[in-house]
Amino acid sequence: MLKPLLVILTYLAVIFIYPRFLLSTGGPGDPWVNYLYMYGFGAITFFTGIKLILSSKACQLGRGHDSKWFGFLVGGFFFFAIFHATWVYLSLNLPVKGGM
Amino acid sequence: MEHGMGLNIGQDATFVIGSIIVGYFILISVFGGYFARFSRNINDFFYSGQRFAWWLPAASMIATGIGSYSFLKYSEQGFNTGMSSSLTYMNDWFIVPFFMFGWLPIVYFSRVKSIPEYFERRFNKTARYVAVFIIMAYMLFYIGYNLFTIGIAIEGMVGWPMLWTIPIVATFLGAYVTFGGQTAVIFTDLFQGVMLYVAGGLAIFAGIYALGGFDEFWGWLPITHRLPFVHLTENVKFNTSGLFWGEALAGSIAFTFMNQGFIMRYLTIKSIHDCRKAVVFNVLVTLPVSAIVVGAVGWIAKSLVAKQAFVGGALAGYNPIVIENTFHTFLVVAWETLLQNTWLFGFVVAALTAALMSTIDTLINACAAIMIYDIYKPLIKQDETDTHYLKAARWASVIATATGLILVIWFAQQKGSLMSIHYKGIMVIIPAIVTTIFLGAFWRRFNATAAVSAMVLGSILTLLSVPYPELIKPLAAFVKGPQNGVYIYMRALFGMCITTVIGVSVTLLTTKYKATKAELKKSKGLTICTLDDAMSIYRGGGKPNHTVGEKVGDLNVVIDESIPTKTFSASASVMKRLKANPSDIVYVEDNRRWLGGLRAGHIKAHDIHQGEDDVVMLSAQTFHDLYLLEGKQVRLEKIF
Numbered sequence: 001m002l003k004p005l006l007v008i009l010t011y012l013a014v015i016f017i018y019p020r021f022l023l024s025t026g027g028p029g030d031p032w033v034n035y036l037y038m039y040g041f042g043a044i045t046f047f048t049g050i051k052l053i054l055s056s057k058a059c060q061l062g063r064g065h066d067s068k069w070f071g072f073l074v075g076g077f078f079f080f081a082i083f084h085a086t087w088v089y090l091s092l093n094l095p096v097k098g099g100m
Numbered sequence: 101m102e103h104g105m106g107l108n109i110g111q112d113a114t115f116v117i118g119s120i121i122v123g124y125f126i127l128i129s130v131f132g133g134y135f136a137r138f139s140r141n142i143n144d145f146f147y148s149g150q151r152f153a154w155w156l157p158a159a160s161m162i163a164t165g166i167g168s169y170s171f172l173k174y175s176e177q178g179f180n181t182g183m184s185s186s187l188t189y190m191n192d193w194f195i196v197p198f199f200m201f202g203w204l205p206i207v208y209f210s211r212v213k214s215i216p217e218y219f220e221r222r223f224n225k226t227a228r229y230v231a232v233f234i235i236m237a238y239m240l241f242y243i244g245y246n247l248f249t250i251g252i253a254i255e256g257m258v259g260w261p262m263l264w265t266i267p268i269v270a271t272f273l274g275a276y277v278t279f280g281g282q283t284a285v286i287f288t289d290l291f292q293g294v295m296l297y298v299a300g301g302l303a304i305f306a307g308i309y310a311l312g313g314f315d316e317f318w319g320w321l322p323i324t325h326r327l328p329f330v331h332l333t334e335n336v337k338f339n340t341s342g343l344f345w346g347e348a349l350a351g352s353i354a355f356t357f358m359n360q361g362f363i364m365r366y367l368t369i370k371s372i373h374d375c376r377k378a379v380v381f382n383v384l385v386t387l388p389v390s391a392i393v394v395g396a397v398g399w400i401a402k403s404l405v406a407k408q409a410f411v412g413g414a415l416a417g418y419n420p421i422v423i424e425n426t427f428h429t430f431l432v433v434a435w436e437t438l439l440q441n442t443w444l445f446g447f448v449v450a451a452l453t454a455a456l457m458s459t460i461d462t463l464i465n466a467c468a469a470i471m472i473y474d475i476y477k478p479l480i481k482q483d484e485t486d487t488h489y490l491k492a493a494r495w496a497s498v499i500a501t502a503t504g505l506i507l508v509i510w511f512a513q514q515k516g517s518l519m520s521i522h523y524k525g526i527m528v529i530i531p532a533i534v535t536t537i538f539l540g541a542f543w544r545r546f547n548a549t550a551a552v553s554a555m556v557l558g559s560i561l562t563l564l565s566v567p568y569p570e571l572i573k574p575l576a577a578f579v580k581g582p583q584n585g586v587y588i589y590m591r592a593l594f595g596m597c598i599t600t601v602i603g604v605s606v607t608l609l610t611t612k613y614k615a616t617k618a619e620l621k622k623s624k625g626l627t628i629c630t631l632d633d634a635m636s637i638y639r640g641g642g643k644p645n646h647t648v649g650e651k652v653g654d655l656n657v658v659i660d661e662s663i664p665t666k667t668f669s670a671s672a673s674v675m676k677r678l679k680a681n682p683s684d685i686v687y688v689e690d691n692r693r694w695l696g697g698l699r700a701g702h703i704k705a706h707d708i709h710q711g712e713d714d715v716v717m718l719s720a721q722t723f724h725d726l727y728l729l730e731g732k733q734v735r736l737e738k739i740f
Contacts (some may be wrong), residue, residue: 004543004604012597015575021333032558034329034340042194043342049197052542056629058201064740065373072380073197079384080193083458084328087183091326097319097410 014044031088039081046077113442114259120446128270130455131291132284139709145299151689152286154374156696157365158381160286162293162390163458164361165382169249170394171300171452175430178398179423181338182325185398189349190328192383195356200379202242202628203357203541205316208372209634210625213473215360215537222540222626230555232474234533235358236467239593243463243500244507250456251508266508273461274501282368283698285461290460292451300393301449302444303430306437307400310418311407320403320410341576342589344525350592353532354454357537360466370687370697370740401433436644460504467500468493525586528566531595532558539603544627547619550606558599565591579717639685640704644740653691653735657728660717666725667706669717670736680705680738688716688726691733699727702739 016042016091026033053059061067173496177185212218215235220228230299250269251262311317318326332340356362369375404421414420421436423429426428431449472493481488514521536554539546565571569587576590587594611619625634635644640695652674663669668688670678680686689700703726709717716734728734 004608005384008600008604015593015597028332028334031327031329033331034327036327037332037340037345038191038348042191042348045194045349046197049195049202052628053197056542056631058205058628058631064648065376069200069376073200076193076196076380076384080190084190087328091183091323091328094318096321096323097316097407099198 011044015041029081034083035088039084043077050074106272113440117444117446117449118260120443120450124450124453125269125457128288128292129275132288132461133275135284135287138677150702151370151687151700152368152697153689153693154369154377154381157286157368158378158386159293160289161362161365161378161382162386163289163296163455164365165386166293166375166390166455166458167297169253170390170455171397171430172253173432174391174395175398175401176426177338177393179401179426179429180398181330181335182321182402183328183395183399184330184338185331185395186388186391187340187343188347188351189387191344191505192356192387194348195352196383198538198542199356200376203259204366204375204379204539205372205631206626206628206634207363208367208375209631209638211638214470216470216474218626219540219551222489223551224622227548227551227555228474231533231536232470232554234529234555234559235360237465238354238358238529238533239360239463239470239527239601240500240503240507241529243460243467243504243616244511245522245525246456246460247504248508248511250453250460253456254453262512267505269457269551270501273457273464274498282364282465285465286365286368288461289458292455294456295451296455297389297393299448300313300396302449303434303437304393304396304400307397307404307433310415310437311400311403312415316407317400317403320406321399322402322406323401324687325399337588339589345593345596346523346589350527350530350534350596353534353538354526355713358530358534360470361462364466364469364508365462370689370700370702371737373739397430397433400437401429404433404437404449464497464500464628465503467503468496471496471499501598504571524566527591528562528594529559531562531592532556532599535596535599536603539600539607540627542628544609544620544623544629545611546603546607547611549610550603553606554603557602558595561598562591562595565594595659639663639683639740642683643680645679645684645738646740648678649738651678651735651737652677653733655691655714655716655734656735657723657732657734658711658715658717659720659723662720663717663719663722664707665719665721667704667715668722668736669706669709671711671713671715672708673713674716674736675705675708678705678736678738682707685739687737688718689737689740690728691735693735699729699732701726705738 019037020039022033022040054061059066059070061070174185196304207215207218210218212221216231219231235508247266247270251266252300254260254265254269255262305360308314308317311320329340330338330343356698366375366378369378394645401421401423404415405423408414408420418439419436422432423432430452434448435445438448472489476492476496477489482490484492510523532555535558536551539554540551561571570596572587572590575593576587625637626629632644636642654669655674660669668686675681678686684705685702686705687697687700687702689697703718711717716736
């Protein structure tokens, strides 16, 4: 009975604390704070999903095409995470014409 | 002739552009109407017989996913806040595990015809009709909203009053959806998706060319406009924190889990393996490319304006680009960078209106499916013939279109921007049902009482947060601005949290820790931890055969009436290559793969014949049911 309640309370606590923590370490206009907000909460959501599909055996590594799809799932997450990080880095570091 | 977008288009040019749009609408309606011949029964009408290859529905989702005024809205957003306009299209991956290995196989294998039907099978009748109410509200809202924005867009572009354009567009749309069903929707959307990319690509190419190349485009773009994320909290209508909860979670879950139109698109696909290909293609390729196609003209506009300001006037060979009303950024930039070429601009505008049509046709077909499977069949006429339901389905399409038309009157009376009307409505409707679907699919203990309580109380409390926004404050206090509008997106977070708390609390208070046998039986195949049962039920008993086999093509069909209907007989060598056993489900399709499964279907392996290796035997009825053609070879693929 306690487990579901604890899970919910943990998630609610993270939803409450994490943005405040980020804002205390960097300004809301900092692109990396934005990145950490999205990929922080995104990672929690994504890996909750991964844990769920593995523990429920909806995805069984080694069965049929499951391993391939599992690889796509994890690879896709890191692809987007790296892609967005590179994008932020290039935006901040490539020169702008006209001094704007 | 001056329309509301700051373009000076002459009478002759308006006539040419208008003619291209009308011609395009007629072409689409005739094209869609052709596919009426592939809807012989109600399953064909709504689900195209679950026979398509992944790429066909996936490609057709391009046009479905690009909404009624995406080009206008995202180009405006791109001009105002830059490349962060792509964020709503590129933050969907977080929910993909839940969808790919959870919800998608559940709805696919349980053969539910509608999301509300899932609610009855998983919970009870009350849950089903609460879900019908919310989902219909969601979809009719979208139909009305899309029709309304079509009127706004066409009025803005060519000056035709929406009083006339909306009913005319609705008639064209209603016609091909009514007669052609899902197959017509998929093929017209496929065609329109290609047109959208070509038109968007043309406008982007013209813009980049006007700037002098990609380096110039990137070079003149301010840093704020290069970033993939907008400010975390500052912009009331567009901030990263709100977009995560409102768009990446609630919005994406609603679109993929609850939007009957999208679910039906996946249910047309031949296998769960192909469904997963469509998911990956959609999120990894289609959405990012669509983000560029609909938003890039806004980014280009920002670069053009910056370069013009620096050089002190118009770029060589072009008129000065002045954007007075940012909502028309796309049209102004396309018109000027295409050097006011009426034919090219007419084509771009016609394709843009395609974006308007292709979202609604899916929704009309989806609404009709709910009307038939959740209202007409269980409540009004229970045991009628398939022909009767097919006729009723066509009437349901007409009713859905007409209801959407009536809702336009309501939309026309609303105040505020199009975007705020849209999100204010959607963020109230979706959080409770989206959360209930999640709990129902991923937590077996979640029960009927909890589901109904969560949907009803969750929706009421979410609605109450409109007059009492302080309810949301603990979760969103860091989002700037005192006015109610700040919580447009964060309302989704509040709605999801409160629904979860209600759902979990009621479950814990109303069930024992261990579910009863009856409860376990009821949820069989309908939750993530019972998917093996779902697969077994889907194939009609027995253990699924997961061994991966080859696809075997170039086979000749021989009609043999001794083979039972819906089965086939192949040689031992073919069965070995397929890795198939008797009674396994096998997909048979016309050998021409480009047909995408238009002539195909699922049948079961019968026994092995002793004839030629390249021969597959079927009964005449099965041959007819699979839409196969005489003299054409077939290809086999074992599903499981």
